[in-house]
Amino acid sequence: MFRPLMELSSSTLVLYSGSQPQEPKEANGDIVFESNFLQMQGDMPKEFLWPSGDLVNTTQEELKEPLVDLGIMKSGDEKAMANGAELVRNACLKHGFFQVVNHGVDPDLIHAAYHEIDSIFKLPTNKKLSAKRKPGGVSGYSGAHADRYSSKLPWKETFSFLYDHQSISKFQIVDYFKSALGEDLQQTGRVYQKYCEAMKELSLVIMELLAISLGVDRLHYRKFFQDGDSIMRCNYYPPCNSANLTLGTGPHTDPTSLTILHQDQVGGLEVFVDNKWLAVRPRSEALVINIGDTFMALSNGRYKSCLHRALVDTYRERRSLVYFVCPKEDKIVRPPENLLCRNEERKYPDFTWSNLFEFTQKHYRADVATLQNFIEWQCSSKPSHF
Numbered sequence: 001m002f003r004p005l006m007e008l009s010s011s012t013l014v015l016y017s018g019s020q021p022q023e024p025k026e027a028n029g030d031i032v033f034e035s036n037f038l039q040m041q042g043d044m045p046k047e048f049l050w051p052s053g054d055l056v057n058t059t060q061e062e063l064k065e066p067l068v069d070l071g072i073m074k075s076g077d078e079k080a081m082a083n084g085a086e087l088v089r090n091a092c093l094k095h096g097f098f099q100v101v102n103h104g105v106d107p108d109l110i111h112a113a114y115h116e117i118d119s120i121f122k123l124p125t126n127k128k129l130s131a132k133r134k135p136g137g138v139s140g141y142s143g144a145h146a147d148r149y150s151s152k153l154p155w156k157e158t159f160s161f162l163y164d165h166q167s168i169s170k171f172q173i174v175d176y177f178k179s180a181l182g183e184d185l186q187q188t189g190r191v192y193q194k195y196c197e198a199m200k201e202l203s204l205v206i207m208e209l210l211a212i213s214l215g216v217d218r219l220h221y222r223k224f225f226q227d228g229d230s231i232m233r234c235n236y237y238p239p240c241n242s243a244n245l246t247l248g249t250g251p252h253t254d255p256t257s258l259t260i261l262h263q264d265q266v267g268g269l270e271v272f273v274d275n276k277w278l279a280v281r282p283r284s285e286a287l288v289i290n291i292g293d294t295f296m297a298l299s300n301g302r303y304k305s306c307l308h309r310a311l312v313d314t315y316r317e318r319r320s321l322v323y324f325v326c327p328k329e330d331k332i333v334r335p336p337e338n339l340l341c342r343n344e345e346r347k348y349p350d351f352t353w354s355n356l357f358e359f360t361q362k363h364y365r366a367d368v369a370t371l372q373n374f375i376e377w378q379c380s381s382k383p384s385h386f
């Protein structure tokens with residue numbers, strides 16, 4: 001049986017060993033994040049408290065990110081496409097964040113995907129724990145990552161799974177849900193299978209737009225990511241009485257390549273620009289696109305990996321659907337030759353997503369400096385890859 005985190009934190013629980021608290025170590029046994037239970041305990045358990053530097057208030061200012069109409073990609077209107085690419089370029093050079101509208105994803109499918117978030121997180125705790133993420137992997141359930149970290153715990157539950165676009169089975173996600181959570185979740189799997197198929201197609205269109213905006217061959221990144229797997233993550237953020245003392249997701253850049261995110265109408269996603277945290281206004285008809293560390297390397301550092309975080313709300317549950325685009329594991333991450341101007345320095349050595357992913361799951365807690373720490377870690381353990 002599991003023990004609620006609160007009870008555990010009052011005992012001499014060793015959630016991690018080793019000198020570096022951020023060094024994730026697997027804890028023994030099931031440690032459970034029961035937000036209702038925690039809420040009744042009065043003070044916020046110390047494990048969920050975040051440093052004041054991470055909690056710096058939003059300026060109440062909203063990010064003025066471009067809304068790119070993706071219809072330009074099918075219109076054949078070269079001028080409209082060039083204008084759209086310029087909007088993307090300016091945003092990605094500055095903060096790596098934009099939104100797309102007229103994206104072609106069925107609003108009913110997005111609505112269904114939100115409905116299925118509750119099919120997952122309203123399950124009994126022991127059922128969710130039966131599908132908990134395995135050490136070193138990404139698939140499965142996590143409650144505040146309480147089995148990975150022992151401080152700065154995020155006030156959220158997550159459920160993640162892999163999407164292999166080239167899988168021979170058109171039912172890989174349905175099969176995963178059935179195996180992980182049982183036959184009753186078959187319909188949930190069907191919805192996310194369709195959702196991930198739609199995200200994959202959209203991601204390849206965006207890769208073309210990014211290529212145009214960088215002045216490289218239009219199909220370069222589409223080809224690079226065509227055979228890649230991706231990570232789908234459902235985020236559920238329970239209401240929190242001490243919402244100002246904790247975070248739903250701490251400040252970070254996504255180590256992945258490109259993120260396609262939909263947030264519900266509660267709001268809470270913020271982007272760090274010009275030394276300020278700016279709120280991202282929820283737009284139900286739009287999809288948030290942000291550059292991740294791996295694409296930043298693929299652009300030789302031109303495009304910024306977007307620094308962002310997610311706040312929690314005092315009274316309302318918040319949900320987000322996050323699709324992380326990744327290249328095939330063993331592909332060498334290297335900027336295209338024709339992006340590198342004459343004698344332009346390579347900003348990052350060659351690496352693979354497989355190694356960066358493993359770094360984030362076994363050696364380092366992804367934060368605002370993941371890629372730099374990964375490069376140093378890789379260089380210290382292997383000869384130079386330049």
Ligand SMILES: C=C1C[C@]23C[C@H]1CC[C@H]2[C@]1(C)CCC[C@@](C)(C(=O)O)[C@H]1[C@@H]3C(=O)O
Nearest residue numbers: 154249250252253254255256324357360366
């Ligand atoms: C490769 C990944 C690691 C995380 C999920 C994907 C892309 C985003 C990463 C993450 C969300 C960045 C913030 C910290 C993290 C631990 C989290 O809050 O979930 C990261 C994810 C993870 O390691 O599970």
Ligand SMILES: O=C(O)CCC(=O)C(=O)O
Nearest residue numbers: 235249263269310320322
């Ligand atoms: O929930 C959100 O709005 C952001 C989540 C996020 O950044 C992530 O899961 O990487």
Ligand SMILES: [Fe+2]
Nearest residue numbers: 252253254308
């Ligand atoms: Fe993120």
